[in-house]
Amino acid sequence: MNNFQYYNPVRIVFGEGQIEQLSDLVPTDARVLITYGGGSAQRTGTLDEVKDALSASGNRTVFEFGGIEPNPEFVTLLKAADMVNEHNIDFLLAVGGGSVIDGSKFVALVASLTEEDGTVSRDQAWDALTSYCRNIDSAVDLGAVLTIPATGSEMNSGGVVNYSERQAKLPFGNPLAFPKFSILDPTKTLTLPERQVMNGVADAFVHVMEQYLTYPVNAKVQDAFAESLLKILIEEGPAVKKDPENMETRKNIMWTATMALNGLIGTGVPQDWTTHMVGHELTSLHAIDHARTLTIVLPSVMRELKESKKEKLLQYARNVWNLTDTDQDDDTIIETAIVNTENFFRELGLPVSLEDVDLDNAAIDPIIKQLEAHNMVKLGEHGKNDLDVSRRILDRAVTSKAS
Numbered sequence: 556m557n558n559f560q561y562y563n564p565v566r567i568v569f570g571e572g573q574i575e576q577l578s579d580l581v582p583t584d585a586r587v588l589i590t591y592g593g594g595s596a597q598r599t600g601t602l603d604e605v606k607d608a609l610s611a612s613g614n615r616t617v618f619e620f621g622g623i624e625p626n627p628e629f630v631t632l633l634k635a636a637d638m639v640n641e642h643n644i645d646f647l648l649a650v651g652g653g654s655v656i657d658g659s660k661f662v663a664l665v666a667s668l669t670e671e672d673g674t675v676s677r678d679q680a681w682d683a684l685t686s687y688c689r690n691i692d693s694a695v696d697l698g699a700v701l702t703i704p705a706t707g708s709e710m711n712s713g714g715v716v717n718y719s720e721r722q723a724k725l726p727f728g729n730p731l732a733f734p735k736f737s738i739l740d741p742t743k744t745l746t747l748p749e750r751q752v753m754n755g756v757a758d759a760f761v762h763v764m765e766q767y768l769t770y771p772v773n774a775k776v777q778d779a780f781a782e783s784l785l786k787i788l789i790e791e792g793p794a795v796k797k798d799p800e801n802m803e804t805r806k807n808i809m810w811t812a813t814m815a816l817n818g819l820i821g822t823g824v825p826q827d828w829t830t831h832m833v834g835h836e837l838t839s840l841h842a843i844d845h846a847r848t849l850t851i852v853l854p855s856v857m858r859e860l861k862e863s864k865k866e867k868l869l870q871y872a873r874n875v876w877n878l879t880d881t882d883q884d885d886d887t888i889i890e891t892a893i894v895n896t897e898n899f900f901r902e903l904g905l906p907v908s909l910e911d912v913d914l915d916n917a918a919i920d921p922i923i924k925q926l927e928a929h930n931m932v933k934l935g936e937h938g939k940n941d942l943d944v945s946r947r948i949l950d951r952a953v954t955s956k957a958s
Contacts, residue, residue, distance in 0.1 A: 556774040559823040565710045566736040569810065571802075573738050574604050574700060575611070577648075580736045581698060583613025585646040588639060590620050590659045592651045596702065597621075599746045605650055605700060618642050623651070626838055626845065627658030629684070629718035635659075636675040639666040639695060647697045649734075652751075653706025653758075656699050657714030660732040663695040664688050684716055687727045694731035702743040704809040705755030705846065707762060707816025709737035717839060723929060724835040739813065741805040749796065752808075753903040754846035756792040759812035760785060760899075761849040765828050766821040768857070769936040771866050774824045781820045782874045787811050789875070792903050825936040830856050832934055833945055836925040843912055850900040850907055855951035857893045859944065861886075863937065868892065894956055908955035919949045 568576050581587060589605060596602040602619075609615050620635045638644070639662060649659035661684070668679040668691075683691055701709045708714055713728035744752065767781040788811055795804045814820070833856075834848030843851075861868060869885060872878040872892035880888070897907045906912050923942055926932065934940035940948075 556772055556777075556823040557825075561818060561822045562730070563710065563733070563818055565734050565817075567710065567739060567813070568736060569739045571740055571742050573740050574601070575608050576738065577605060577608035577698075577700075578611040578613070580738075581609060581613075581615065581646060581648065583615065586616045586618075586642060586644050587646045587648055588618045588620055588635070588642070588644040589648045589650055590623060590635060590655055590662070591649075592621070592623050592625070592655050594621065595746070596650050599743070601700070601702060601743055602650060605648070609648075618644065623655045623658045624717070625654050626715075626717040626724065627654045627661070629680070629716050630720070632658050632661050632716065633665070633675050633677060633680060635662045636666040636680075640669060640673055640675070644695060647695050648700065649697065650700045650702065652701070652703025652755075653708040653714075656701070656708040656734070657706070657716065659697055659699075660708070660712075660714045661688070661716050661727065663697045664691045664727075664729055664732055666695055667691075667693055681718070684718070684725055684727055687725075688729045688732070691729055691731065694729070697732070697734050699734045699737040700743075701737055701739050701809070703747060703751055703755060704739075704744060704812035705758040707759070707813055709734060709739065710813050710817035715835065719839075722839050722925060724839040725929065726831075726835075739809055741802060741809045744805050744809065745800070749799070750844075750904070752795060752799070753792065753905060754844055755812060756788055756795070756808060756903060757850050757900060757905050758846040759808075759815040760788045760792075761830055761846070761853055762815040763788075763820065764853060765830060766824060766826050768864055768867050768871060769825040769827055770864065771870070772824055777820045777822065777824050778870070780814075782871075784811050784815055784820070785875050789899055792899070796903065827856075827934075827936050829860075829934040829940050829945075829948070832931045833922065833926070833948060836922045836929075840921055840925065841912070841914065841918070847906050847912065850905040851909060851912065851952055852948065854893050854897050854907055854955070855948045857889075857896070858951055859948045860935070860940070861889060865889070897955060909949070909953045911955065916950070916953055919946060922949060
């Protein structure tokens with residue numbers, strides 16, 4: 556196991572009806588900006604529930620900013636940041652899924668990057684994003700009410716922002732972006748369309764794989780925890796599709812998605828993230844749901860990088876898929892595990908190839924150009940996945956072996 560430091564200050568408030576705890580969690584004299592997405596928070600009554608909780612005690616002043624996109628747009632987020640400055644906001648409350656929380660983190664970090672007229676500088680905010688926001692040394696306080704379990708953003712300090720004008724979808728991270736708290740009420744997931752629920756299961760699954768499927772460093776705790784999370788998702792994904800009203804299943808999916816990317820299973824181990832970086836370009840160029848880009852790319856990453864990941868692929872096959880037949884050779888066991896992974900995604904109704912989303916080989920060159928433009932040329936746990944490797948991964952992803 557490698558040396559590491561682990562720090563996570565996020566208070567988690569989990570369970571049904573916990574939104575009422577906002578009256579104790581948000582400072583009583585705060586000037587609050589509630590951020591949310593396309594309107595589901597309003598339609599389902601969650602937004603009213605949040606406002607009622609905020610007004611239950613104290614003397615808070617509350618403003619709202621809606622319309623944060625499923626892939627939060629840079630320009631939209633700067634409008635929210637301008638609102639922070641216009642109304643002297645000192646607390647952001649993100650109500651939604653990972654995109655709303657990611658976007659609100661970015662707003663919290665860049666709100667101080669202003670021009671002389673008090674508006675946020677687009678150039679400074681872009682420079683900050685392309686530097687992963689690492690050099691920002693102040694941020695507006697942030698809390699979250701999670702409605703879509705998927706990204707783990709509710710318990711980490713990172714995020715992703717899309718900038719359509721530049722065809723860029725870029726990650727960022729800064730310890731100042733940790734939420735002060737996150738409320739996880741699994742009943743809020745009951746109103747989600749099946750597509751979003753399945754996307755969330757897949758997103759969490761690939762988050763675990765990016766931190767697990769590298770090479771062994773004898774990190775027994777992290778490996779065992781990661782394998783347990785994967786097995787829970789393999790069990791609960793089809794279960795929630797079959798019985799969407801089962802609250803125990805909902806609870807387990809929500810908490811698993813949070814644990815998948817709160818930093819714990821990634822401490823002291825190498826990490827990959829090739830699937831995500833390639834997937835981001837698919838989203839940017841073709842507006843494919845983030846999770847669906849991951850299910851398209853991951854199986855091909857596993858096949859293309861089979862030799863460098865061989866030990867962990869065999870461990871994954873044995874410990875997650877119970878492939879323990881000693882009469883089979885290693886390559887057969889690994890391929891069976893990859894096909895099982897594809898079939899799991901298919902069972903959730905998710906694509907596993909470019910042709911599943913009506914793309915073919917013609918889509919590859921633009922993706923490679925975008926990776927080069929965004930300096931994604933040394934990907935993976937070894938930093939050796941160059942553009943040629945990314946191209947081979949995409950070539951493999953054109954069609955699928957799932958059956």
